[in-house]
Amino acid sequence: MNPSESNTHHASASVPPGLRIIPRAEHGISRKNISSGALRVLYRLHEAGYKAFLVGGAVRDLLLGGHPKDFDVATDATPEQTRALFRNCRLIGRRFRLAHVVFGREIVEVATFRGTGEEGDADRHIVDGRILRDNVYGSIEEDAIRRDFTVNALYYDIADFSVRDYVGGIDDLQQRRLRLIGDPEQRYREDPVRMLRAARLAAKLGFEIAAEAAAPFAELAPLLADVAPARLFDESLKLFLAGHGLESLRRLHNHGLLKELFPATAVALSGPRAAEFGRLLGYTFTSTDERVRADKPVTPAFLFAALLWEPVRSTAQRMVADGSDPAVAWSMAVDRVMHQQAARVAIPRRFALGMEEIWALQPRFEQRQKKRVMRLLAHPRFRAAFDFLVLRAHDEPELMPLVEWWTEAQHLDPQVLGERLTPAPAVPAEQGAASKRKRPRRRRKSAAASTGTEPTAAPQ
Ligand code: ATP
Numbered sequence: 001m002n003p004s005e006s007n008t009h010h011a012s013a014s015v016p017p018g019l020r021i022i023p024r025a026e027h028g029i030s031r032k033n034i035s036s037g038a039l040r041v042l043y044r045l046h047e048a049g050y051k052a053f054l055v056g057g058a059v060r061d062l063l064l065g066g067h068p069k070d071f072d073v074a075t076d077a078t079p080e081q082t083r084a085l086f087r088n089c090r091l092i093g094r095r096f097r098l099a100h101v102v103f104g105r106e107i108v109e110v111a112t113f114r115g116t117g118e119e120g121d122a123d124r125h126i127v128d129g130r131i132l133r134d135n136v137y138g139s140i141e142e143d144a145i146r147r148d149f150t151v152n153a154l155y156y157d158i159a160d161f162s163v164r165d166y167v168g169g170i171d172d173l174q175q176r177r178l179r180l181i182g183d184p185e186q187r188y189r190e191d192p193v194r195m196l197r198a199a200r201l202a203a204k205l206g207f208e209i210a211a212e213a214a215a216p217f218a219e220l221a222p223l224l225a226d227v228a229p230a231r232l233f234d235e236s237l238k239l240f241l242a243g244h245g246l247e248s249l250r251r252l253h254n255h256g257l258l259k260e261l262f263p264a265t266a267v268a269l270s271g272p273r274a275a276e277f278g279r280l281l282g283y284t285f286t287s288t289d290e291r292v293r294a295d296k297p298v299t300p301a302f303l304f305a306a307l308l309w310e311p312v313r314s315t316a317q318r319m320v321a322d323g324s325d326p327a328v329a330w331s332m333a334v335d336r337v338m339h340q341q342a343a344r345v346a347i348p349r350r351f352a353l354g355m356e357e358i359w360a361l362q363p364r365f366e367q368r369q370k371k372r373v374m375r376l377l378a379h380p381r382f383r384a385a386f387d388f389l390v391l392r393a394h395d396e397p398e399l400m401p402l403v404e405w406w407t408e409a410q411h412l413d414p415q416v417l418g419e420r421l422t423p424a425p426a427v428p429a430e431q432g433a434a435s436k437r438k439r440p441r442r443r444r445k446s447a448a449a450s451t452g453t454e455p456t457a458a459p460q
Pocket residue numbers: 055056057058072146147148149152153191193194197
């Protein structure tokens with residue numbers, strides 16, 4: 001792309017001030033990299049006489065040479081007019097009405113240009129500077145300036161394959177910089193989640209957050225406390241489970257945003273065991289990022305179990321130091337940490353249960369009586385809990401003998417393992433590991449789906 005000349009190129013009376021048009025020959029977007037569904041939607045709208053643009057993250061990622069997963073379309077057709085053009089179309093959304101056009105597994109989201117509207121409009125509802133409902137249609141210029149970052153407000157025009165830039169997004173893209181459209185403080189007050197989006201997109205794209213966009217974080221981060229915990233859970237998944245989780249975590253922490261999402265985690269990362277905990281999170285997030293990039297399954301439970309591990313551990317430890325029974329202290333610590341967490345990020349019940357099981361199984365790796373070993377091996381969360389033990393062992397060398405013992409135990413024929421464990425109430429670590437006749441144990445069904453890391457043990 002060589003947009004330097006394009007301003008003069010297109011400086012005609014019909015071009016609004018501030019608009020820069022990058023003609024087809026001067027940018028790298030090829031229709032080959034646009035999904036067939038998105039192209040069909042764009043062409044159909046265009047043929048019906050409407051304006052039709054690809055917009056948002058897809059244009060940004062195409063200009064950066066990436067391969068977008070989803071494609072958003074913006075048009076001057078209303079949702080009803082869009083629906084009339086497609087058989088496979090449904091209208092969704094209360095806060096924003098959108099059309100979804102479905103092609104097999106692909107869904108193309110079509111949004112009507114959204115206006116900026118004034119406070120008090122019947123279709124726009126603003127409370128304390130926050131947009132609660134927003135259904136005012138507008139021009140493409142208005143649609144551009146209500147978007148968050150300049151690099152997210154570029155429009156690819158299916159009419160002539162040019163890119164339209166109303167807000168200086170091309171410059172920022174070239175400088176690899178996230179800049180908010182408009183006054184940063186006002187934009188964060190309207191929607192505090194934009195602060196998280198800054199951290200996430202900076203991590204994903206390897207961009208810098210412009211100084212004036214990062215400056216309000218310190219003062220405005222607490223506004224995140226008023227965002228619905230369910231929305232913050234969705235954002236957390238995008239932050240941590242999209243292949244750039246470690247970088248997202250770093251940026252959140254460095255910008256003082258982590259403490260609004262995972263307060264106990266942020267405290268522990270500044271506490272006496274910050275270095276060890278930081279390394280545990282480093283191992284966990286690195287292996288999760290690798291799995292996501294390799295298209296392997298990952299579970300949020302594993303990641304969240306790691307995020308809250310040190311808070312639970314240290315809370316339980318303090319209770320034990322104050323005279324509590326260790327088992328009681330542990331379950332009280334889990335309850336307390338999970339309860340505090342639920343006020344911020346609403347972790348759905350099934351993942352919360354998974355986290356609690358991964359934690360609860362940790363001490364059970366120390367028990368090696370036959371019955372207990374067999375029961376633990378058969379536990380549906382065994383694989384995830386074992387993988388978590390392996391991560392802990394990176395930094396707690398005293399756990400290594402347990403990791404080795406359980407690595408062998410998993411791969412022994414259950415009958416051989418059973419015989420080995422039979423008479424002694426507690427088996428020394430070497431005994432289970434010593435067999436030469438071991439055979440790989442059949443992998444349990446749940447293994448692949450439940451783990452956040454590679455299975456650590458080779459069969460032999
Ligand atoms: P990703 O690559 O992660 O999907 P994205 O920029 O496409 O990033 P989406 O959540 O898919 O993010 O949003 C699509 C577009 O909608 C954005 O590019 C931006 O233009 C606009 N947008 C999304 N969220 C907001 C917001 N909170 N405030 C203003 N504009 C937003």
